[in-house]
Amino acid sequence: SKDDIILPKDFPELKNDTFLRAARGEEPEHVPVWCMRQAGRYLPEFREVRAGKDFFDTCRSPEACCELTLQPLRRFPFDASIIFSDILVIPQAMGLDVQMLPGKGPTFTDPLKDPEDLQRLQPNVDVHKELGYVFKAITLTRHKIEGKVPLIGFTGAPWTLMSYMIEGGGSSTHSKAKRWLYRHPEPSHLLLRMLTDVIVEYLLGQVAAGAQALQVFESHAGILGPVEFKEFSLPYLRDIARRVKDRLKEKGQDVPMIVFAKDAHYALEELSESHYEVVGLDWTIDPRAARERTGGKVSLQGNMDPCALYAPKERISEIVKKMLEGFGTRGYIANLGHGLYPDMDPENVAAFVEAVHRHSKSATKQ
Ligand code: 1CP
Numbered sequence: 001s002k003d004d005i006i007l008p009k010d011f012p013e014l015k016n017d018t019f020l021r022a023a024r025g026e027e028p029e030h031v032p033v034w035c036m037r038q039a040g041r042y043l044p045e046f047r048e049v050r051a052g053k054d055f056f057d058t059c060r061s062p063e064a065c066c067e068l069t070l071q072p073l074r075r076f077p078f079d080a081s082i083i084f085s086d087i088l089v090i091p092q093a094m095g096l097d098v099q100m101l102p103g104k105g106p107t108f109t110d111p112l113k114d115p116e117d118l119q120r121l122q123p124n125v126d127v128h129k130e131l132g133y134v135f136k137a138i139t140l141t142r143h144k145i146e147g148k149v150p151l152i153g154f155t156g157a158p159w160t161l162m163s164y165m166i167e168g169g170g171s172s173t174h175s176k177a178k179r180w181l182y183r184h185p186e187p188s189h190l191l192l193r194m195l196t197d198v199i200v201e202y203l204l205g206q207v208a209a210g211a212q213a214l215q216v217f218e219s220h221a222g223i224l225g226p227v228e229f230k231e232f233s234l235p236y237l238r239d240i241a242r243r244v245k246d247r248l249k250e251k252g253q254d255v256p257m258i259v260f261a262k263d264a265h266y267a268l269e270e271l272s273e274s275h276y277e278v279v280g281l282d283w284t285i286d287p288r289a290a291r292e293r294t295g296g297k298v299s300l301q302g303n304m305d306p307c308a309l310y311a312p313k314e315r316i317s318e319i320v321k322k323m324l325e326g327f328g329t330r331g332y333i334a335n336l337g338h339g340l341y342p343d344m345d346p347e348n349v350a351a352f353v354e355a356v357h358r359h360s361k362s363a364t365k366q
């Protein structure tokens with residue numbers, strides 16, 4: 001077929017490296033900015049491409065993923081892109097059936113109930129066989145993006161994926177998954193290790209396919225406290241970064257890695273010593289406090305409250321200015337503290353991006 005001849009080599013030259021430089025702690029000519037969920041339902045053209053199609057069928061089409069990834073770049077001067085996919089492709093690759101039900105979100109047909117259910121999971125997952133469609137999407141997108149901005153690959157972190165696999169979908173208490181941590185700690189660690197092994201191969205495959213940075217989403221960190229986080233999340237986050245970096249180094253490669261542990265403000269110090277170049281922050285953390293607590297060890301990414309995009313444009317500009325003053329312009333990537341919501345106005349997203357560029361250009365010239 002057509003995409004068999006699209007190979008992960010001879011990629012167009014990168015024209016805007018502000019994101020990669022900020023990730024490595026430098027101070028580019030302006031602060032780079034992108035938004036989590038920048039490919040999403042707030043864009044009418046996204047809704048049009050997605051209309052009437054199954055969500056995971058869309059994820060399995062490299063052409064559709066490429067188109068959805070490129071859409072926000074046509075509208076806004078973002079400094080990075082993130083491949084359109086989902087974190088739940090990993091549980092699928094491990095043998096669990098997941099559907100995206102309209103109005104309900106991700107739904108597992110048969111979630112894990114007891115430790116015996118771990119036997120239902122596929123051992124030794126071949127990521128190239130099960131997730132090769134994501135690698136194809138990355139390669140195609142890296143070519144089609146024409147070097148405009150870097151392409152970020154991503155994964156869910158082990159604890160976040162474990163919680164979906166046990167809850168069977170979204171949850172407010174995550175009590176089924178947390179029950180495992182307190183009642184079945186050893187099987188919990190076994191599951192987290194299985195997930196970590198798949199995630200490492202998955203991230204390496206994404207880099208081989210053309211991803212220029214990697215973000216690990218620990219979206220459900222906040223449901224843990226500091227003690228459980230240190231036992232069930234942090235060791236695996238560290239293991240992922242160390243193993244990915246070691247394996248890349250063997251091939252003379254290196255890509256910046258971002259850890260986004262939502263609501264894990266209690267673990268900011270630990271996260272800044274976890275082998276990631278960048279720590280992503282949600283909006284509950286004060287920018288100056290985050291700088292003090294991470295002590296220049298990492299670059300920071302975030303963290304405007306997504307709901308600030310409901311404010312008038314002038315107010316967005318003021319909020320961005322304050323945020324930039326708090327973080328400073330070195331080793332900083334502007335973003336929201338979580339993803340864009342479907343009812344957000346693309347014009348206000350444009351105002352956010354414009355404000356980051358405008359305020360940071362004047363700041364870096366001082
Ligand atoms: O049809 C649709 O548009 C459904 C909405 C949607 C989208 C746009 C889902 C369902 N997933 C995605 C794409 C997606 N998911 C991306 C790529 C697009 C981009 O960022 O531009 C990424 C990075 C994700 C990652 C993801 N999926 C996370 C981690 C980030 C986060 O939001 O914390 C999580 C938790 C998911 C699970 C998921 N997928 C979709 C929904 C509605 C959810 C959340 C379900 C819940 O817990 O209630």
